[in-house]
Each structure stands twice: as C-alpha cells, then as structure tokens.
Amino acid sequence: MLQYLDLGENQIKDIFPSWLGVLQKLKVLILRSNGFHGTIGAPKSDFVFPGLHIIDLSNNEFTGLLPSKYFKTWNAMRNLNVESWTYMHSVGIAFAVEYNYRYRSVYNYSLTLTNKGVNMKFTQVSEVFIVIDLSSNRFQGEIPESIGNVDGLQLLNLSNNLLVGQIPPAIGSLSNLEALDLSRNKLVGRIPWQLKQLNFLAVFNVSHNNLTGPIPQGGQFNTFDNSSFDGNLGLCGNPLSKKCEDSETSSSSPPSSxxxxxxxxxxxxxxxxxxxxxxxxxxxxxxxxxxxxxxxxxxxxxxxxxxxxxxxxxxxxxxxxx
Structure with missing residues (x-):
C-alpha cells in the first residue's frame, strides 16, 4: 500500500532499487543526494512502477544511458484527468479503546525539487504533478525520443550530466511541460523549433552546452532571458546580442504550409x-x-x-x- 517513499539526503550507497517497481501504488520515489551508482538498465516487465508520478534521482552517481525503456512503461505519467485532481496525501484511522473514540488523520505529502538550480519546497503535491529529475549524475549518450511518451510531464530536469547529441524534437510534444532544464551537458545542434509549441513552459535552461544556430522566436521563448542560453557560443538571435544571418533564420523555421x-x-x-x-x-x-x-x-x-x-x-x- 506504500504510496510515498522519500530516502533523500542520506548516505545510501547502492545500485538502483528496481525491485521497488512491484509496489503498485507507489506515486513518489525520492532518492536524491545519496551514493546510488551504476546503470539503471531496463525494466524486467512493462508493469514496474505502474503508479509512479514523481521520481527524483538527482545528485547521485548513476552512469550509463538514460532509462529510455522506463519512459515507455511509466503509464501513470500519461493520459491524466486534470478535471478531478486532488493533493497527494495519506489517510490514517486511529482508535482510542478506552474512550471508544475514532478519528481520521490526513498527512499531506511534501517534497523538495530543484528548479533552475534553486531548491523549491512543495508543501502539497498535486495528484497530476508529474516530475522526472535525473540531474547531477553521470548519464551519457543521447536524450531518447521515448521521452515524448511521458506526455503528462510538467518538470524535466536532465542538467549537469554528460549527455551528447541533439535535443530531440519529441520534447515539443510534452504539451504540459512547465520547466525544462538541459543545462551543463554536451548537447549540440539547434534548438528544435517544435519547442515553441510548449505553451506552458515557464522555465527553460540550455546553458553551457555546444548548441548552434538561431534561437526559436515567438511563444514562450519571448519570455526567456540571456541566462537560459549562456555558454553556447554558436547560438544567435534574441535575447542574445549576436544576430543571425538570414539563411540561418529561415532554416530554423517550421515548414511553411x-x-x-x-x-x-x-x-x-x-x-x-x-x-x-x-x-x-x-x-x-x-x-x-x-x-x-x-x-x-x-x-x-x-x-x-x-x-x-x-x-x-x-x-x-x-x-x-x-
């Protein structure tokens, strides 16, 4: 019946506890700031962590590729009914025998997440709050296209890893995304124009990579300042002072109908x-x-x-x- 498991800020040294995937009702798994290490690997079945909404593995020593196959099996992070959401909580029933008295206690789940380098305390957690935080590890390889399967995602933090390759356009299909942090990796290429489709994106950070070409214009991109793009000498266009050539600007635009x-x-x-x-x-x-x-x-x-x-x-x- 376990729904909320927070083991963060300890000194646990172990590999990823994949065996916790049998917990059918587990919604929140926080292992941040420990000594977890090694590769995460692939799930043994398509029914592991079926109820997971929030996973925070930040500030550990995980290596290898991102868990792309888990992105395909975390079904609770998809197809959310936002009309009937509540806050995550546990309900306890206690009895006092001598007074024959029964009462109901409610404990609201709370957690701390890193948003643009700042630790944020959430005293209440919505049932439809979907988070993947794998920041500050040593993950390698490319960001897989399967990240687009987690279409209920609201916060994605992959910063401070060793990720390479290009930003996948599939991220543009995460229509509920509010915060995206890909900073301090080794990403190359252009910022996909598909990210302009993210109408709720309030926090965006791709600083300190090797990105090139024009920054997409319009939509939420008009709200981001220079700090979102620092450390990418090949980027051009607003809000940066470096202007783009006409050929670069036209090649970064979506196909014209x-x-x-x-x-x-x-x-x-x-x-x-x-x-x-x-x-x-x-x-x-x-x-x-x-x-x-x-x-x-x-x-x-x-x-x-x-x-x-x-x-x-x-x-x-x-x-x-x-």
Whole structure:
C-alpha cells in the first residue's frame, strides 16, 4: 500500500532499487543526494512502477544511458484527468479503546525539487504533478525520443550530466511541460523549433552546452532571458546580442504550409497541362484524319494528280468502321 517513499539526503550507497517497481501504488520515489551508482538498465516487465508520478534521482552517481525503456512503461505519467485532481496525501484511522473514540488523520505529502538550480519546497503535491529529475549524475549518450511518451510531464530536469547529441524534437510534444532544464551537458545542434509549441513552459535552461544556430522566436521563448542560453557560443538571435544571418533564420523555421500548397498547385498545373496537351494533340489528329478522308474521297482525281500514286484509287474506309 506504500504510496510515498522519500530516502533523500542520506548516505545510501547502492545500485538502483528496481525491485521497488512491484509496489503498485507507489506515486513518489525520492532518492536524491545519496551514493546510488551504476546503470539503471531496463525494466524486467512493462508493469514496474505502474503508479509512479514523481521520481527524483538527482545528485547521485548513476552512469550509463538514460532509462529510455522506463519512459515507455511509466503509464501513470500519461493520459491524466486534470478535471478531478486532488493533493497527494495519506489517510490514517486511529482508535482510542478506552474512550471508544475514532478519528481520521490526513498527512499531506511534501517534497523538495530543484528548479533552475534553486531548491523549491512543495508543501502539497498535486495528484497530476508529474516530475522526472535525473540531474547531477553521470548519464551519457543521447536524450531518447521515448521521452515524448511521458506526455503528462510538467518538470524535466536532465542538467549537469554528460549527455551528447541533439535535443530531440519529441520534447515539443510534452504539451504540459512547465520547466525544462538541459543545462551543463554536451548537447549540440539547434534548438528544435517544435519547442515553441510548449505553451506552458515557464522555465527553460540550455546553458553551457555546444548548441548552434538561431534561437526559436515567438511563444514562450519571448519570455526567456540571456541566462537560459549562456555558454553556447554558436547560438544567435534574441535575447542574445549576436544576430543571425538570414539563411540561418529561415532554416530554423517550421515548414511553411503556404509554400507546400504552392508547390502542390504547381505540380497539379503541370500535370493538368500535359493532359490538356495530349488531349488536344489526339483531338487534332482525329480531325486531321477525318478531313483527309473527305478530301481523298471527294477529290480523288485531284489527289491523284497532285501526288501521282495510283494506289489511292480505292477510297479509304470510313473511320466509323474502325
């Protein structure tokens, strides 16, 4: 029946306790600031941690790749019913035998999370609050596309690791995301324009990576200051003082639906044009044959005189008999 397990701020030295995945009702797992180490590996089945909403493994010594297969199995982090949410709490029933008295006690869960480098205390935790914090470890490799499966995610912190590769556009599908921290890694390439779709994104930090190209403009990106992009010498565009070249700006924009429609219209025009030419050519040939038949039939002597071939004495069969 365990729902909330906070072992943070201790001196536990161990590998990831994957065996806790059998706890069907576990919603919050906090192992932050310990000595956990090694790789997380893959889940043994698709039914581990089925009720997990919040996982905080920050400030440990985990290595290897990010747990991409867990991102596919944490189903409680998806398809949330935000209309009927409450706060996470435990309810205890206690009895005092001598007074025959029964009372109900409620304990609200609370936790501390790191948001843009600042520890934030949450005295109450919403049932629909979805968090993955894997920051300050030694995770390597790329951010997997499977992160897009956790579509109820509100806070994602992968900062201060050894992650490489590009920021996956799949993060742009996390429509509920409010805070994204990818700072202090080794990420390269451009910031995907798909991140402009994150209408609730209030905190964004990709500082101290190796990102290049223009910063997406519009949406929530108009609210972020320079500190969100510090330490990326290849970035350009607002809010940075470094301006982008026109070619860079145009290549970072989403595909234009107008251009696509124009191309389709152009293709349709040429397709119809060639059909019209062929139809006209065939119609012209038919008219020519008919006129030729009439000429040969009715002006047979004149035709023989002009072309001098006796084989034309027999009239050509009518086209209607073909």
């Amino acid at each position: 107008t251009s696509s429609e124009e191309n389709e219209d152009l293709v349709s025009f040429f397709h119809f044009g060639w059909r019209a030419v062929l139809m006209g050519y065939g119609f012209g040939m038919a008219i020519g044959v008919i006129i030729g038949q009439i000429t040969v039939t009715r002006k047979h002597d004149w035709f023989i005189k002009i072309f001098g071939h006796q084989r034309w004495r027999k009239p050509i069969k009518s086209l209607a008999n073909w």
